[in-house]
Amino acid sequence: MTDMLKIADLHVEAGGREILKGVDLTIKEGETAVLFGPNGSGKSTLLASIMGYSTMTVTQGTITFMGTDITELPVDERAKLGIGMMMQRPPNIFGVKLGDLIKASSDNGEAVIQEAQDFKMQNFIDREINVGFSGGEIKRSELLQLTAQRPEFILLDEPESGVDLENIDLIGQKVHDLLFREAENGKRHVSSLVITHTGQIMDYIDADCGYVMKKGHIVKSGRPDGILKDIRENGYGEEE
Amino acid sequence: MPDSQSVRQALEKKGAYGKDLDLDHYDVEAKETVEIDDLQKSDYKRYMENVGIVADEIGRSGTLMFIDNNPSHCSPKVQEGLEVMTTQQALKKYDGLKDHFWKAMDPTKDKYTAKTYLEDGNGYFVRVKSGYHIKYPLQTCMLLNTEKSTQNVHNIVIVEDNASLEMLTGCSTAHHTNDALHVGVSEIYVGDNSSLTFSMIHSWGKDTGVRPRTSTVVGKNSHYTNNYVILNPVGSLQSFPVATLGDDSSATYNTMCIAHENSDIDTGGMVNLNGRRSRAEIMSRSISMGGKMVARGRMVGNAPEAKGHLECRSIILKDGGTTLAIPELEAHIADVEMTHEAAVGKIARDQIEYIMSRGLSEDDAVSMIVKGFLSGGNINGLPAELQKELDEAIAKANVGD
Numbered sequence: 046m047t048d049m050l051k052i053a054d055l056h057v058e059a060g061g062r063e064i065l066k067g068v069d070l071t072i073k074e075g076e077t078a079v080l081f082g083p084n085g086s087g088k089s090t091l092l093a094s095i096m097g098y099s100t101m102t103v104t105q106g107t108i109t110f111m112g113t114d115i116t117e118l119p120v121d122e123r124a125k126l127g128i129g130m131m132m133q134r135p136p137n138i139f140g141v142k143l144g145d146l147i148k149a150s151s152d153n154g155e156a157v158i159q160e161a162q163d164f165k166m167q168n169f170i171d172r173e174i175n176v177g178f179s180g181g182e183i184k185r186s187e188l189l190q191l192t193a194q195r196p197e198f199i200l201l202d203e204p205e206s207g208v209d210l211e212n213i214d215l216i217g218q219k220v221h222d223l224l225f226r227e228a229e230n231g232k233r234h235v236s237s238l239v240i241t242h243t244g245q246i247m248d249y250i251d252a253d254c255g256y257v258m259k260k261g262h263i264v265k266s267g268r269p270d271g272i273l274k275d276i277r278e279n280g281y282g283e284e285e
Numbered sequence: 286m287p288d289s290q291s292v293r294q295a296l297e298k299k300g301a302y303g304k305d306l307d308l309d310h311y312d313v314e315a316k317e318t319v320e321i322d323d324l325q326k327s328d329y330k331r332y333m334e335n336v337g338i339v340a341d342e343i344g345r346s347g348t349l350m351f352i353d354n355n356p357s358h359c360s361p362k363v364q365e366g367l368e369v370m371t372t373q374q375a376l377k378k379y380d381g382l383k384d385h386f387w388k389a390m391d392p393t394k395d396k397y398t399a400k401t402y403l404e405d406g407n408g409y410f411v412r413v414k415s416g417y418h419i420k421y422p423l424q425t426c427m428l429l430n431t432e433k434s435t436q437n438v439h440n441i442v443i444v445e446d447n448a449s450l451e452m453l454t455g456c457s458t459a460h461h462t463n464d465a466l467h468v469g470v471s472e473i474y475v476g477d478n479s480s481l482t483f484s485m486i487h488s489w490g491k492d493t494g495v496r497p498r499t500s501t502v503v504g505k506n507s508h509y510t511n512n513y514v515i516l517n518p519v520g521s522l523q524s525f526p527v528a529t530l531g532d533d534s535s536a537t538y539n540t541m542c543i544a545h546e547n548s549d550i551d552t553g554g555m556v557n558l559n560g561r562r563s564r565a566e567i568m569s570r571s572i573s574m575g576g577k578m579v580a581r582g583r584m585v586g587n588a589p590e591a592k593g594h595l596e597c598r599s600i601i602l603k604d605g606g607t608t609l610a611i612p613e614l615e616a617h618i619a620d621v622e623m624t625h626e627a628a629v630g631k632i633a634r635d636q637i638e639y640i641m642s643r644g645l646s647e648d649d650a651v652s653m654i655v656k657g658f659l660s661g662g663n664i665n666g667l668p669a670e671l672q673k674e675l676d677e678a679i680a681k682a683n684v685g686d
Contacts, residue, residue: 098638124644136635140657149653150643173657194643 046073048109049198049236050095055106057087057094064090066261067106072198075233077224077250079269080240082258083281088240089133091258092200095238096130097123110198129196131187133203133240137176143186144170151193164189164219165212180207181216188219199223199237205245217249224250244273257281292392295399302581303523303551306494308396308435311466315353315431324348324358329428329459336455336486337674338426345453346419349409350426352459353436356407357428366417366448368410372439375410382410385441389472389500397468397496406439406470411452415445415476422451427469428459429493435466442483446476446504453674454485456495463490464520473501475509477531484512486674491547492520499526506533511554513538516659516678518545518576524552525581532560532588540569541659541675544576544606553581553611558591558621565593569610570659575603583613586621595625600632600658602651656680 050072057065064087072078082088094101095108097120108116115123138146143166148154161167164185175183184204191199201220208216224235239250247269255269259281265272299305321327324340329352339345347361349369361369376382392402409425429436444450456467467489475481481501489495503509509528528536538554556565569580582595597610612625632654640650656679660672 096642099634119647120638120641121644121646121650124642130642132639136633136639138636138639138654138657140660141640141653142657145653145657146640146643149645149649190643 046075048072049074049076049111050238051109052095053107053109055091055094055108056104057090058102058104059090059100063104064261065094068261068263070256070263072236072238074236076254077233077237077239077252079247079252079255080238080258081255081272081276086258087261088258089202092130092202092238092240095200096120096128124194124196127197128200129191129194129198130200131184131191131202131204133206135175135183135187138174139176141174142171143174143189146174147190147193150190151195153195154193157189157193160192161189165215181209181212184208184216185212185219188216188223191223192219195226197235199235201237201239201246203240203242205241205243213245217246220246221249247273287391287393289403292399292402295393296396296403298393298395298399300395300397300496300523302525302579304521304549306466306496306521308400308466311433311435311494313431313433315434315436317353317431318355319352319357319430321350321358324350324360332428332457332459333426333455336426336457336488337453337678338424338455342424344421346421346423348424348426350428351408351436351438352428352430353434354407354438361423364419366414367419367423367450368412368414369423370410372406372408372410372441375441382441385443385472385474387472389474389502390470390498394498398470398498400435401437401439401468401470404437406437406468408438408440408469410441411450412443413445413448413450416447418449419451422453424453424455427454427456427467429457429462429465429467429489430459432462432465435468438469440469440471442471442473442481444475444479444481447478448476449480451482452484454483456485457488458490458493462493464492465490466494467496469497471497471499473499473509475501475503475507477504478506479504480508482510482512484510485514486678487513487515487519487522488517489519489522491518494520495522495524497524497526499524501526501528503528503530503534503536505531505560507531508535508537510537511539513540513552514542514675514678515550516541516543518548519550521549522552525554527555527557528565529557530560530563530565533562534560535564537565538567538582540571540580542569542571542578543659544571544573544578544608546575546603546605548576550577551579551581553579553583555583555585556593557585557587558593559587560591561588562590563588564591567593567595569597571599571608572655572659573599573601573603573606573608575605577607579609579611581611581613582625584615584623586614586616586618586623589618589620591621591623593623595623597625597627598658599629600655601630602655
């Protein structure tokens with residue numbers, strides 16, 4: 046399997062403070078990695094840095110995606126290369142309708158809008174993006190957008206947070222569909238990096254490996270279910 | 286009616302707001318009458334279509350068009366309850382229109398109204414008879430066709446009791462006209478239990494002077510909506526329509542503007558909440574592309590239980606211009622409830638990058654947000670027809686550079 050994402054010695058500042066302090070991480074084609082860690086450890090910063098949000102300043106190190114150094118690329122160039130992100134708390138986009146963004150972001154947009162009912166989003170296509178959406182609605186909106194976008198590499202920032210029990214299965218299934226797009230005999234092409242606190246999403250994604258982040262470093266790697274079990278039993282160790 | 290001596294003196298009176306324009310600068314008299322039989326074959330078709338006037342008139346109750354100071358087309362479809370003619374014709378037919386001619390507007394208000402009064406400005410006269418609800422919008426079009434001339438039009442709109450009408454007015458310069466002046470006095474009367482939606486789309490030359498003067502008197506339990514859109518460059522535009530409401534009536538103002546470089550725009554509106562339980566909402570959305578943008582809103586609470594909300598929002602895309610939001614609330618009694626909010630600034634970076642994360646370029650993301658800001662969202666009272674025209678105009682407006 047070839048490397049899809051390779052992060053080397055990544056240092057990132059946000060809000061004038063160094064958050065990531067030398068992260069090394071490689072994700073191969075078709076691989077799904079789960080990222081655990083206490084609040085404030087830098088998980089969301091890592092995902093936002095891979096997507097390229099300007100609130101993140103890379104001060105050292107590189108991010109390479111499918112052989113291209115993307116460390117300095119703007120967000121849209123990264124999206125065009127095949128990176129897609131499900132944000133935990135996306136901004137309200139006043140005046141822009143969800144359907145219009147979906148249509149503008151993909152040739153596939155019209156067809157995906159026809160499937161909105163499967164995401165329970167048929168009544169949101171003409172709504173302003175994220176404005177007045179509940180936690181679950183935001184997640185389903187993000188997943189509908191990603192379904193149109195068809196990314197090769199997906200960043201999922203706590204896909205199950207704020208979702209009620211009734212909707213967790215729907216979210217899980219849709220995440221599964223994104224990760225197994227064009228999979229052959231269970232063999233995936235799409236890769237992903239998934240942040241989870243509860244591990245609930247792991248029932249749907251068949252994760253390959255897990256990492257624990259603390260204080261801006263990746264401190265542990267291993268089998269994802271083993272790591273989750275360890276965290277449930279022993280916590281993250283010392284207080285952040 | 287004031288004596289002509291005091292009106293003549295008012296020719297020296299500057300407007301309350303905006304740059305003072307020298308009326309003598311516009312020294313060419315536009316005498317020519319252009320008659321248009323078939324709008325679809327007219328040379329002026331594209332200028333009309335630019336401001337939302339539909340040449341085939343499908344889905345419209347008819348069209349009245351002025352080129353400079355003369356009527357050039359009038360095609361009201363036969364529809365019971367609706368009368369459309371020129372103001373001069375109406376003055377003859379209705380014995381000087383003594384209840385409506387210069388009754389809502391004081392000709393000595395400023396030099397622009399005075400000039401229109403002294404020159405006997407013609408314009409459109411629209412009347413909906415009591416009890417009639419006009420199904421399709423009526424369209425009126427004012428084209429400025431002669432360089433260095435003044436267009437002085439005087440319009441009168443009457444919607445009687447228990448009646449309703451939607452009007453779309455498109456105003457534009459035609460052909461090579463650029464440095465000319467448009468003055469449009471509009472006196473609007475809405476009776477009891479009635480409604481009028483009055484929507485204007487303007488498109489002028491980069492040196493055109495524009496001074497509309499609109500005053501609306503609304504009876505009891507009625508609704509008046511005033512929509513104003515200008516997206517193209519203009520020289521100097523100043524407009525401050527005033528509506529006065531009776532008991533249980535309401536008014537909605539929506540203003541959508543782009544101030545391009547070298548454009549000087551001063552718009553907004555005022556509502557006098559004179560009736561018990563009268564209500565108003567004044568909404569202004571503007572984009573500054575380096576021009577001067579003044580967004581005014583004024584509400585005056587004069588009656589118990591009056592309510593109103595004012596909102597001025599402005600996005601600044603380019604340095605070099607000025608954006609000034611002036612929301613004003615004035616109350617003369619205790620039992621009123623009026624609020625305002627104003628926001629001026631750039632587009633939040635996280636919104637742009639969120640759209641970019643779906644693969645759109647930064648320019649496309651900005652343009653999408655700007656277009657959405659102007660046309661979409663929670664603007665109340667935009668008729669479907671105007672929304673369509675607005676969406677098309679915004680799609681054509683250049684907000685990318």
